[in-house]
Amino acid sequence: MRIALISPVARRCQGYHTIGSKIPQLGLQVLAELTPDPHKVEIIDEIFGFETTQREVRRGRFDLVGVTSYSSGATRAYEIAAQCRREGIPTIMGGPHAWAVPEEAAKYFDSVAVGECDSLWPQIVADAAQHRLQAQYTGRLAPLDCPGMGRAAQHIQPINGTYDVASIQTSRGCPVGCEYCSVTKFNGAAIRRRRIDDIIDEWNRTPRRFVFVVDDNFFGVGPKHAEWAKELLRRIIKRGRRRLWFSQTTINMGDDEEGLRLAYKAGCRGMLIGFETFNAESLKDWHKPINRRNVGRYRELVDGFHRAGISVFGAFIIGADQDDEDTVAETAIQSVKLGIDTIQITNLTPLPGTKLYQRFMAEGRILAANYPEDWERYTFVETVYHPGRMSAQELDEAIYELRHAAAHTAWVWRRTLRTLCMTRSLTSASFIHGMNKGWKRMAKLQLPRDEARFGFVPRCSARTRKLRDAFTLSLAKYQSALASPSPEVGSA
Numbered sequence: 485m486r487i488a489l490i491s492p493v494a495r496r497c498q499g500y501h502t503i504g505s506k507i508p509q510l511g512l513q514v515l516a517e518l519t520p521d522p523h524k525v526e527i528i529d530e531i532f533g534f535e536t537t538q539r540e541v542r543r544g545r546f547d548l549v550g551v552t553s554y555s556s557g558a559t560r561a562y563e564i565a566a567q568c569r570r571e572g573i574p575t576i577m578g579g580p581h582a583w584a585v586p587e588e589a590a591k592y593f594d595s596v597a598v599g600e601c602d603s604l605w606p607q608i609v610a611d612a613a614q615h616r617l618q619a620q621y622t623g624r625l626a627p628l629d630c631p632g633m634g635r636a637a638q639h640i641q642p643i644n645g646t647y648d649v650a651s652i653q654t655s656r657g658c659p660v661g662c663e664y665c666s667v668t669k670f671n672g673a674a675i676r677r678r679r680i681d682d683i684i685d686e687w688n689r690t691p692r693r694f695v696f697v698v699d700d701n702f703f704g705v706g707p708k709h710a711e712w713a714k715e716l717l718r719r720i721i722k723r724g725r726r727r728l729w730f731s732q733t734t735i736n737m738g739d740d741e742e743g744l745r746l747a748y749k750a751g752c753r754g755m756l757i758g759f760e761t762f763n764a765e766s767l768k769d770w771h772k773p774i775n776r777r778n779v780g781r782y783r784e785l786v787d788g789f790h791r792a793g794i795s796v797f798g799a800f801i802i803g804a805d806q807d808d809e810d811t812v813a814e815t816a817i818q819s820v821k822l823g824i825d826t827i828q829i830t831n832l833t834p835l836p837g838t839k840l841y842q843r844f845m846a847e848g849r850i851l852a853a854n855y856p857e858d859w860e861r862y863t864f865v866e867t868v869y870h871p872g873r874m875s876a877q878e879l880d881e882a883i884y885e886l887r888h889a890a891a892h893t894a895w896v897w898r899r900t901l902r903t904l905c906m907t908r909s910l911t912s913a914s915f916i917h918g919m920n921k922g923w924k925r926m927a928k929l930q931l932p933r934d935e936a937r938f939g940f941v942p943r944c945s946a947r948t949r950k951l952r953d954a955f956t957l958s959l960a961k962y963q964s965a966l967a968s969p970s971p972e973v974g975s976a
Contacts, residue, residue: 485523485547485613489515490537492553492560493530494860506531510651510698511552511579513636518605523613525640530560532645537564540643543571548612551593552579555835558589558859565592574617576608580666581859584837586620588856595619600656600671602626602633628656628676635682638690650692654683654716658701660734662758663770664801666837667700675704677712680719688725695751697731702755703743705734705774710743717746724750728911730797732756735778738785744792753912754825754919755789756797762818766804771839783822790823793909795916798824803832803879805872812882813947816954825903825916826923829886830864831879832871844869851876865930884934885942886951890927895955896920902957 491509509529516525526546528536541549541564549568553561558581568575578597582589589596594617597608601623611617628634634653641647657675661668687695703713728751735757737743747755759782760772767776778785789796800815812829819827834841834850844850852858852868861868865883867876874882899920904913935941942948 488546492557508651516637529642536644556863562592599623650690664840695729702731703733703737720750730754738788754795790906795825795912813950887927889951893955
Protein backbone atom coordinates (compact mmCIF):
# COMPACT_ATOMS: atom_id res chain seq x y z
CA MET A 485 0.00 0.00 0.00
CA ARG A 486 1.25 3.47 -0.91
CA ILE A 487 0.61 6.08 1.77
CA ALA A 488 0.83 9.87 1.48
CA LEU A 489 1.34 11.77 4.73
CA ILE A 490 0.51 15.46 4.29
CA SER A 491 1.09 18.56 6.40
CA PRO A 492 -1.25 21.34 5.19
CA VAL A 493 -0.65 25.08 5.49
CA ALA A 494 -3.23 27.89 5.62
CA ARG A 495 -3.63 29.48 2.20
CA ARG A 496 -4.07 33.03 3.42
CA CYS A 497 -0.59 33.28 4.96
CA GLN A 498 1.24 30.43 3.24
CA GLY A 499 4.02 32.76 2.09
CA TYR A 500 4.50 34.26 5.55
CA HIS A 501 4.92 30.78 7.06
CA THR A 502 7.38 29.51 4.48
CA ILE A 503 10.10 32.18 4.24
CA GLY A 504 12.32 30.99 7.08
CA SER A 505 14.10 27.69 7.63
CA LYS A 506 12.29 24.61 6.36
CA ILE A 507 11.74 22.61 9.57
CA PRO A 508 10.44 19.02 9.39
CA GLN A 509 6.91 18.10 10.41
CA LEU A 510 8.27 15.59 12.88
CA GLY A 511 4.97 13.80 13.48
CA LEU A 512 4.89 12.64 9.88
CA GLN A 513 8.46 11.35 10.04
CA VAL A 514 7.57 9.46 13.24
CA LEU A 515 4.59 7.80 11.53
CA ALA A 516 6.78 6.95 8.54
CA GLU A 517 9.21 5.18 10.89
CA LEU A 518 6.32 3.23 12.46
CA THR A 519 4.86 2.10 9.12
CA PRO A 520 5.38 -1.66 8.72
CA ASP A 521 6.69 -3.29 5.55
CA PRO A 522 5.77 -3.74 2.76
CA HIS A 523 3.84 -0.44 2.88
CA LYS A 524 5.58 2.65 1.51
CA VAL A 525 5.27 6.23 2.79
CA GLU A 526 5.82 9.52 1.00
CA ILE A 527 5.58 12.91 2.72
CA ILE A 528 4.12 16.07 1.23
CA ASP A 529 4.76 19.23 3.26
CA GLU A 530 2.89 22.27 2.03
CA ILE A 531 5.44 24.70 3.41
CA PHE A 532 6.92 24.01 -0.04
CA GLY A 533 3.65 24.85 -1.80
CA PHE A 534 0.32 23.31 -2.74
CA GLU A 535 1.07 22.18 -6.29
CA THR A 536 2.40 18.71 -5.43
CA THR A 537 -0.71 17.85 -3.42
CA GLN A 538 -2.94 18.93 -6.25
CA ARG A 539 -0.88 17.07 -8.87
CA GLU A 540 0.15 13.88 -7.08
CA VAL A 541 -2.79 12.94 -4.87
CA ARG A 542 -4.61 10.83 -7.42
CA ARG A 543 -6.29 7.43 -7.62
CA GLY A 544 -3.67 4.85 -8.46
CA ARG A 545 -0.84 6.96 -7.01
CA PHE A 546 -1.81 6.54 -3.33
CA ASP A 547 -3.99 4.06 -1.45
CA LEU A 548 -4.27 6.03 1.80
CA VAL A 549 -3.82 9.71 2.67
CA GLY A 550 -3.04 10.75 6.24
CA VAL A 551 -3.13 14.40 7.27
CA THR A 552 -1.88 15.98 10.48
CA SER A 553 -2.79 19.57 11.13
CA TYR A 554 -2.81 22.44 13.55
CA SER A 555 -6.00 24.51 13.60
CA SER A 556 -4.64 27.07 11.12
CA GLY A 557 -4.23 24.32 8.54
CA ALA A 558 -7.60 22.66 9.13
CA THR A 559 -9.43 24.54 6.38
CA ARG A 560 -6.79 23.42 3.89
CA ALA A 561 -6.87 19.88 5.35
CA TYR A 562 -10.56 19.65 4.54
CA GLU A 563 -9.84 20.75 0.95
CA ILE A 564 -7.35 17.87 0.68
CA ALA A 565 -9.96 15.46 2.06
CA ALA A 566 -12.45 16.63 -0.59
CA GLN A 567 -9.84 16.06 -3.32
CA CYS A 568 -9.21 12.54 -1.99
CA ARG A 569 -12.92 11.81 -1.87
CA ARG A 570 -13.26 12.77 -5.54
CA GLU A 571 -10.37 10.43 -6.32
CA GLY A 572 -11.73 7.61 -4.17
CA ILE A 573 -8.73 7.56 -1.80
CA PRO A 574 -9.41 6.72 1.88
CA THR A 575 -8.35 9.44 4.34
CA ILE A 576 -7.48 9.80 8.01
CA MET A 577 -6.79 12.97 10.01
CA GLY A 578 -4.81 13.28 13.21
CA GLY A 579 -2.94 15.92 15.16
CA PRO A 580 -3.99 18.66 17.59
CA HIS A 581 -6.97 19.96 15.61
CA ALA A 582 -8.52 16.55 15.02
CA TRP A 583 -8.05 15.81 18.73
CA ALA A 584 -9.76 19.07 19.72
CA VAL A 585 -12.77 18.81 17.36
CA PRO A 586 -13.06 15.17 16.20
CA GLU A 587 -16.75 15.52 15.31
CA GLU A 588 -15.93 18.32 12.87
CA ALA A 589 -13.01 16.42 11.33
CA ALA A 590 -15.24 13.35 10.87
CA LYS A 591 -17.47 15.33 8.50
CA TYR A 592 -14.61 15.54 6.00
CA PHE A 593 -12.35 12.54 6.66
CA ASP A 594 -13.16 8.84 6.51
CA SER A 595 -11.36 8.29 9.80
CA VAL A 596 -10.12 10.44 12.68
CA ALA A 597 -7.21 9.61 14.99
CA VAL A 598 -7.72 11.26 18.38
CA GLY A 599 -4.71 11.92 20.61
CA GLU A 600 -1.30 10.27 20.40
CA CYS A 601 -1.74 7.30 18.07
CA ASP A 602 1.85 6.07 17.76
CA SER A 603 0.97 2.65 19.14
CA LEU A 604 -2.14 2.41 16.96
CA TRP A 605 -0.56 3.45 13.65
CA PRO A 606 0.48 -0.07 12.52
CA GLN A 607 -3.10 -1.25 13.20
CA ILE A 608 -4.53 1.73 11.30
CA VAL A 609 -2.34 0.83 8.30
CA ALA A 610 -3.40 -2.81 8.51
CA ASP A 611 -7.08 -1.83 8.67
CA ALA A 612 -6.71 0.45 5.65
CA ALA A 613 -4.96 -2.29 3.68
CA GLN A 614 -7.93 -4.59 4.36
CA HIS A 615 -10.48 -1.86 3.47
CA ARG A 616 -11.92 -1.74 6.99
CA LEU A 617 -10.72 1.61 8.26
CA GLN A 618 -12.60 2.53 11.44
CA ALA A 619 -14.40 5.86 11.77
CA GLN A 620 -12.34 6.80 14.83
CA TYR A 621 -9.23 5.63 16.62
CA THR A 622 -8.54 6.88 20.13
CA GLY A 623 -4.93 6.73 21.18
CA ARG A 624 -3.21 6.88 24.53
CA LEU A 625 -0.04 8.57 25.67
CA ALA A 626 2.78 6.74 23.94
CA PRO A 627 5.22 4.75 26.11
CA LEU A 628 8.27 6.69 25.00
CA ASP A 629 10.59 4.60 27.15
CA CYS A 630 9.99 1.57 24.91
CA PRO A 631 12.70 0.82 22.30
CA GLY A 632 12.24 2.81 19.10
CA MET A 633 9.25 4.82 20.32
CA GLY A 634 9.30 8.46 19.25
CA ARG A 635 11.97 7.84 16.64
CA ALA A 636 11.62 9.69 13.32
CA ALA A 637 12.51 8.46 9.83
CA GLN A 638 15.26 11.04 9.46
CA HIS A 639 16.17 9.85 5.95
CA ILE A 640 12.72 10.59 4.51
CA GLN A 641 12.38 14.01 2.92
CA PRO A 642 9.18 15.41 1.38
CA ILE A 643 8.68 14.64 -2.29
CA ASN A 644 8.12 18.37 -2.86
CA GLY A 645 11.16 19.85 -1.10
CA THR A 646 14.11 19.40 1.25
CA TYR A 647 14.25 20.36 4.90
CA ASP A 648 17.10 22.65 5.99
CA VAL A 649 17.48 21.10 9.44
CA ALA A 650 16.62 17.93 11.31
CA SER A 651 14.02 17.60 14.05
CA ILE A 652 14.39 15.25 17.00
CA GLN A 653 12.18 14.77 20.04
CA THR A 654 13.58 13.64 23.39
CA SER A 655 10.40 14.02 25.46
CA ARG A 656 6.70 14.84 25.39
CA GLY A 657 4.43 16.54 27.90
CA CYS A 658 4.55 19.72 29.95
CA PRO A 659 3.47 20.25 33.58
CA VAL A 660 2.96 24.02 33.30
CA GLY A 661 -0.56 23.94 31.81
CA CYS A 662 -0.78 27.44 30.31
CA GLU A 663 -4.35 28.53 29.59
CA TYR A 664 -3.64 29.26 25.91
CA CYS A 665 -1.72 26.01 25.21
CA SER A 666 -3.05 22.53 24.45
CA VAL A 667 0.20 20.61 25.06
CA THR A 668 -0.60 19.61 28.65
CA LYS A 669 -4.00 18.23 27.64
CA PHE A 670 -2.84 16.63 24.38
CA ASN A 671 0.51 15.21 25.53
CA GLY A 672 -0.09 15.05 29.28
CA ALA A 673 1.24 16.93 32.30
CA ALA A 674 4.01 14.43 33.06
CA ILE A 675 7.19 14.76 31.01
CA ARG A 676 7.77 11.41 29.32
CA ARG A 677 11.31 10.70 28.18
CA ARG A 678 12.68 8.56 25.39
CA ARG A 679 15.50 6.12 26.02
CA ILE A 680 18.77 8.03 25.90
CA ASP A 681 20.48 5.32 23.83
CA ASP A 682 17.72 5.63 21.20
CA ILE A 683 18.07 9.42 21.14
CA ILE A 684 21.84 9.23 20.67
CA ASP A 685 21.47 6.66 17.89
CA GLU A 686 18.98 8.87 16.02
CA TRP A 687 21.12 11.93 16.72
CA ASN A 688 24.12 10.27 15.08
CA ARG A 689 22.16 9.01 12.08
CA THR A 690 20.45 12.23 11.04
CA PRO A 691 22.06 13.66 7.88
CA ARG A 692 21.66 17.30 8.97
CA ARG A 693 24.27 19.20 10.99
CA PHE A 694 21.77 21.53 12.63
CA VAL A 695 19.00 20.05 14.79
CA PHE A 696 15.80 21.45 16.22
CA VAL A 697 15.02 19.55 19.43
CA VAL A 698 11.26 19.95 19.35
CA ASP A 699 10.51 19.23 23.03
CA ASP A 700 7.98 21.67 24.44
CA ASN A 701 10.00 21.89 27.65
CA PHE A 702 13.54 20.54 27.25
CA PHE A 703 14.80 21.30 30.76
CA GLY A 704 11.55 20.83 32.67
CA VAL A 705 10.53 22.59 35.87
CA GLY A 706 12.09 20.64 38.73
CA PRO A 707 15.33 18.97 39.88
CA LYS A 708 14.42 15.51 38.51
CA HIS A 709 13.60 16.97 35.10
CA ALA A 710 16.86 18.93 35.10
CA GLU A 711 18.99 15.96 36.10
CA TRP A 712 17.62 13.83 33.25
CA ALA A 713 18.29 16.64 30.76
CA LYS A 714 21.84 17.02 32.06
CA GLU A 715 22.47 13.29 31.76
CA LEU A 716 21.29 13.42 28.15
CA LEU A 717 23.65 16.34 27.51
CA ARG A 718 26.58 14.45 29.05
CA ARG A 719 25.86 11.49 26.78
CA ILE A 720 25.63 13.73 23.71
CA ILE A 721 29.01 15.24 24.62
CA LYS A 722 30.53 11.80 25.10
CA ARG A 723 28.92 9.82 22.26
CA GLY A 724 27.06 12.19 19.96
CA ARG A 725 28.26 13.45 16.61
CA ARG A 726 29.05 17.14 16.43
CA ARG A 727 25.80 19.03 15.90
CA LEU A 728 24.62 22.54 16.62
CA TRP A 729 21.07 22.71 17.89
CA PHE A 730 18.20 24.79 19.21
CA SER A 731 15.32 23.90 21.51
CA GLN A 732 12.55 25.24 23.76
CA THR A 733 12.68 25.52 27.52
CA THR A 734 11.34 27.37 30.53
CA ILE A 735 13.05 30.40 32.04
CA ASN A 736 14.27 28.48 35.13
CA MET A 737 17.07 26.91 33.09
CA GLY A 738 18.84 30.27 33.36
CA ASP A 739 19.54 29.46 37.03
CA ASP A 740 21.35 26.18 36.34
CA GLU A 741 24.99 26.95 35.52
CA GLU A 742 25.91 23.30 35.11
CA GLY A 743 22.99 22.61 32.78
CA LEU A 744 23.78 25.64 30.66
CA ARG A 745 27.48 24.77 30.47
CA LEU A 746 26.66 21.21 29.40
CA ALA A 747 24.11 22.42 26.86
CA TYR A 748 26.63 24.71 25.17
CA LYS A 749 29.31 22.01 25.16
CA ALA A 750 26.76 19.62 23.60
CA GLY A 751 26.15 22.12 20.77
CA CYS A 752 23.18 24.19 21.94
CA ARG A 753 23.32 27.70 20.50
CA GLY A 754 19.87 28.99 21.29
CA MET A 755 16.80 28.41 23.43
CA LEU A 756 13.26 29.61 22.78
CA ILE A 757 11.76 30.80 26.05
CA GLY A 758 8.11 31.72 26.45
CA PHE A 759 8.38 34.93 28.47
CA GLU A 760 4.85 35.78 27.20
CA THR A 761 4.53 39.12 29.02
CA PHE A 762 6.06 41.43 31.61
CA ASN A 763 2.70 41.76 33.38
CA ALA A 764 2.36 39.54 36.46
CA GLU A 765 -1.45 39.72 36.38
CA SER A 766 -1.52 38.44 32.81
CA LEU A 767 0.77 35.57 33.81
CA LYS A 768 -1.63 34.76 36.64
CA ASP A 769 -4.62 34.77 34.28
CA TRP A 770 -2.78 32.52 31.83
CA HIS A 771 -1.71 30.13 34.58
CA LYS A 772 2.03 30.48 34.08
CA PRO A 773 3.30 30.46 37.68
CA ILE A 774 6.93 29.71 36.84
CA ASN A 775 7.15 33.02 34.95
CA ARG A 776 5.11 34.92 37.51
CA ARG A 777 7.57 33.91 40.22
CA ASN A 778 10.51 35.01 38.08
CA VAL A 779 9.22 38.06 36.21
CA GLY A 780 11.41 40.33 38.36
CA ARG A 781 14.44 38.15 37.55
CA TYR A 782 14.07 37.97 33.79
CA ARG A 783 17.27 39.94 33.21
CA GLU A 784 19.28 37.86 35.66
CA LEU A 785 18.12 34.62 34.04
CA VAL A 786 18.75 35.85 30.49
CA ASP A 787 22.27 36.77 31.61
CA GLY A 788 22.71 33.18 32.78
CA PHE A 789 22.10 31.88 29.26
CA HIS A 790 24.45 34.47 27.79
CA ARG A 791 27.29 33.69 30.21
CA ALA A 792 27.13 30.11 28.98
CA GLY A 793 27.26 31.26 25.34
CA ILE A 794 23.62 30.46 24.54
CA SER A 795 21.41 32.97 22.76
CA VAL A 796 17.83 33.65 23.84
CA PHE A 797 14.83 33.58 21.51
CA GLY A 798 12.12 35.38 23.47
CA ALA A 799 8.47 34.59 22.69
CA PHE A 800 5.82 37.12 23.72
CA ILE A 801 2.04 37.14 23.41
CA ILE A 802 -0.02 40.32 23.09
CA GLY A 803 -3.72 40.43 23.83
CA ALA A 804 -4.17 39.79 27.54
CA ASP A 805 -6.99 41.66 29.25
CA GLN A 806 -4.37 43.98 30.78
CA ASP A 807 -2.84 44.88 27.38
CA ASP A 808 -3.58 47.99 25.34
CA GLU A 809 -2.35 49.56 22.07
CA ASP A 810 0.98 50.55 23.65
CA THR A 811 1.83 47.06 24.92
CA VAL A 812 3.47 45.90 21.67
CA ALA A 813 5.98 48.78 21.68
CA GLU A 814 6.57 48.47 25.43
CA THR A 815 7.17 44.74 25.13
CA ALA A 816 9.57 45.17 22.22
CA ILE A 817 11.75 47.73 23.95
CA GLN A 818 11.72 45.95 27.32
CA SER A 819 12.73 42.68 25.68
CA VAL A 820 15.66 44.30 23.89
CA LYS A 821 16.78 46.04 27.10
CA LEU A 822 16.76 42.62 28.76
CA GLY A 823 19.27 41.49 26.16
CA ILE A 824 16.96 39.05 24.36
CA ASP A 825 18.63 38.22 21.05
CA THR A 826 15.60 37.73 18.84
CA ILE A 827 11.96 38.28 19.67
CA GLN A 828 8.72 36.74 18.51
CA ILE A 829 5.61 38.77 19.26
CA THR A 830 2.36 37.07 18.32
CA ASN A 831 -1.35 37.65 18.79
CA LEU A 832 -3.01 35.79 21.63
CA THR A 833 -4.90 33.00 19.86
CA PRO A 834 -7.61 30.89 21.56
CA LEU A 835 -6.99 27.49 20.00
CA PRO A 836 -9.67 24.78 20.25
CA GLY A 837 -8.93 22.32 23.02
CA THR A 838 -7.47 24.99 25.31
CA LYS A 839 -8.94 26.49 28.46
CA LEU A 840 -8.64 29.91 26.84
CA TYR A 841 -10.88 28.87 23.95
CA GLN A 842 -13.46 27.49 26.35
CA ARG A 843 -13.42 30.67 28.43
CA PHE A 844 -13.68 33.02 25.46
CA MET A 845 -16.48 30.98 23.91
CA ALA A 846 -18.40 31.06 27.21
CA GLU A 847 -17.89 34.83 27.37
CA GLY A 848 -18.97 35.31 23.74
CA ARG A 849 -15.61 36.82 22.77
CA ILE A 850 -14.67 34.69 19.74
CA LEU A 851 -15.27 36.77 16.60
CA ALA A 852 -13.85 34.33 14.02
CA ALA A 853 -16.28 31.44 14.46
CA ASN A 854 -17.45 30.73 10.92
CA TYR A 855 -15.94 27.25 10.94
CA PRO A 856 -14.30 25.59 9.14
CA GLU A 857 -13.47 28.60 6.92
CA ASP A 858 -12.27 30.74 9.83
CA TRP A 859 -9.76 28.20 11.14
CA GLU A 860 -7.20 29.54 8.67
CA ARG A 861 -7.34 32.82 10.57
CA TYR A 862 -5.96 31.10 13.71
CA THR A 863 -2.35 31.72 12.64
CA PHE A 864 -1.06 33.85 15.58
CA VAL A 865 -0.77 36.86 13.24
CA GLU A 866 -4.44 37.90 13.37
CA THR A 867 -6.72 38.68 16.31
CA VAL A 868 -9.72 36.33 16.27
CA TYR A 869 -11.42 37.44 19.51
CA HIS A 870 -12.45 40.64 21.30
CA PRO A 871 -9.56 41.89 23.53
CA GLY A 872 -10.36 43.55 26.84
CA ARG A 873 -8.88 47.06 26.44
CA MET A 874 -8.73 47.58 22.68
CA SER A 875 -10.41 46.33 19.55
CA ALA A 876 -9.12 43.41 17.48
CA GLN A 877 -8.31 45.90 14.71
CA GLU A 878 -6.28 48.07 17.09
CA LEU A 879 -4.24 45.10 18.28
CA ASP A 880 -3.53 44.00 14.71
CA GLU A 881 -2.51 47.54 13.73
CA ALA A 882 -0.11 47.75 16.71
CA ILE A 883 1.65 44.56 15.58
CA TYR A 884 1.64 45.90 12.00
CA GLU A 885 3.61 48.87 13.35
CA LEU A 886 6.16 46.41 14.79
CA ARG A 887 6.60 44.66 11.43
CA HIS A 888 6.89 48.02 9.67
CA ALA A 889 9.64 49.13 12.06
CA ALA A 890 11.47 45.82 11.62
CA ALA A 891 11.31 46.10 7.84
CA HIS A 892 12.44 49.74 7.62
CA THR A 893 15.22 49.85 10.23
CA ALA A 894 18.85 48.74 9.85
CA TRP A 895 19.13 46.48 12.88
CA VAL A 896 20.11 42.90 12.00
CA TRP A 897 23.91 43.31 12.07
CA ARG A 898 23.62 45.51 15.15
CA ARG A 899 21.77 42.71 16.94
CA THR A 900 24.29 40.12 15.72
CA LEU A 901 27.19 42.10 17.14
CA ARG A 902 25.34 42.58 20.39
CA THR A 903 24.79 38.82 20.67
CA LEU A 904 28.48 38.26 20.01
CA CYS A 905 29.31 40.69 22.81
CA MET A 906 26.96 39.01 25.27
CA THR A 907 27.62 35.35 24.45
CA ARG A 908 31.24 35.57 23.20
CA SER A 909 30.26 32.82 20.77
CA LEU A 910 30.62 33.18 17.00
CA THR A 911 28.29 30.25 16.35
CA SER A 912 25.55 31.63 18.61
CA ALA A 913 25.88 35.04 16.97
CA SER A 914 25.70 33.37 13.54
CA PHE A 915 22.55 31.51 14.56
CA ILE A 916 20.93 34.74 15.73
CA HIS A 917 22.01 36.53 12.56
CA GLY A 918 20.16 33.95 10.49
CA MET A 919 17.08 34.12 12.70
CA ASN A 920 16.89 37.91 12.57
CA LYS A 921 17.53 38.04 8.81
CA GLY A 922 14.57 35.72 8.39
CA TRP A 923 12.49 37.86 10.78
CA LYS A 924 13.20 40.98 8.73
CA ARG A 925 12.59 39.20 5.43
CA MET A 926 9.19 37.97 6.60
CA ALA A 927 8.28 41.44 7.83
CA LYS A 928 9.16 42.94 4.44
CA LEU A 929 7.13 40.35 2.55
CA GLN A 930 4.14 40.83 4.82
CA LEU A 931 4.09 44.65 4.48
CA PRO A 932 2.24 44.85 1.13
CA ARG A 933 -0.50 42.65 2.57
CA ASP A 934 -0.58 44.76 5.72
CA GLU A 935 -0.85 48.00 3.75
CA ALA A 936 -3.66 46.56 1.62
CA ARG A 937 -5.48 45.24 4.68
CA PHE A 938 -5.19 48.31 6.92
CA GLY A 939 -5.17 50.99 4.25
CA PHE A 940 -2.36 53.08 5.72
CA VAL A 941 1.39 53.25 6.34
CA PRO A 942 2.35 53.83 10.00
CA ARG A 943 3.24 57.45 10.70
CA CYS A 944 5.78 58.74 13.16
CA SER A 945 4.40 58.76 16.70
CA ALA A 946 5.60 58.15 20.24
CA ARG A 947 4.75 54.48 19.79
CA THR A 948 6.52 54.02 16.45
CA ARG A 949 9.58 55.88 17.77
CA LYS A 950 9.72 53.45 20.67
CA LEU A 951 9.58 50.54 18.23
CA ARG A 952 12.45 51.97 16.21
CA ASP A 953 14.40 52.47 19.44
CA ALA A 954 13.89 48.79 20.21
CA PHE A 955 15.61 47.87 16.96
CA THR A 956 18.44 50.40 17.24
CA LEU A 957 19.39 50.18 20.92
CA SER A 958 23.02 51.21 21.40
CA LEU A 959 25.73 48.58 21.62
CA ALA A 960 27.82 50.62 24.06
CA LYS A 961 26.49 48.97 27.23
CA TYR A 962 27.47 45.52 25.93
CA GLN A 963 30.91 46.21 24.49
CA SER A 964 32.63 45.83 27.84
CA ALA A 965 31.64 42.15 27.77
CA LEU A 966 34.32 41.54 25.13
CA ALA A 967 36.97 42.50 27.66
CA SER A 968 36.11 39.53 29.92
CA PRO A 969 36.20 36.32 27.85
CA SER A 970 34.69 33.21 29.36
CA PRO A 971 36.91 30.15 29.73
CA GLU A 972 33.87 27.94 29.11
CA VAL A 973 32.84 29.56 25.85
CA GLY A 974 35.85 31.12 24.18
CA SER A 975 35.37 31.86 20.48
CA ALA A 976 33.38 28.73 19.54
